[in-house]
Amino acid sequence: MKLPSRVAVALTLAMAAGPLFAATATPAAKPLSAQQQRMAQCAAQNKGKTGADYKAAQSACLSGKAAPVANMTAQQRMAKCAAENKGKKGADYKAAQSACLKAH
Numbered sequence: 001m002k003l004p005s006r007v008a009v010a011l012t013l014a015m016a017a018g019p020l021f022a023a024t025a026t027p028a029a030k031p032l033s034a035q036q037q038r039m040a041q042c043a044a045q046n047k048g049k050t051g052a053d054y055k056a057a058q059s060a061c062l063s064g065k066a067a068p069v070a071n072m073t074a075q076q077r078m079a080k081c082a083a084e085n086k087g088k089k090g091a092d093y094k095a096a097q098s099a100c101l102k103a104h
Helices: 002-021 034-045 051-063 074-084 090-103
Strands: none
Touching: 034 051, 074 090
16 A cells, blocks of 8 residues: 555655756857956956966956056057058058067
8 A cells, every 4th residue: 555655645745846856948149248248358368368367467457557568468469550550551550560579
């Protein structure tokens, strides 16, 4: 007689717990806000820096100020100059890149 009651209890528990283990649909990913995009961009730009250097560079980047030249790597300077000279072609681009890299 105990067997049917245990089976009934087990089935009842399984049915009750079923929705807990069911896959839930996740909502579509929300697009990043402008602030989140800027934070991600600054974090990528300051990758490799640590401690006070990272904090200072993040603060400068998030506030819109240019990072100090001494803290910028050659790759960062080239990327910044390339962004500034976007749209230029050929000799104009090379001359502008050269001037920009010397200035930074």
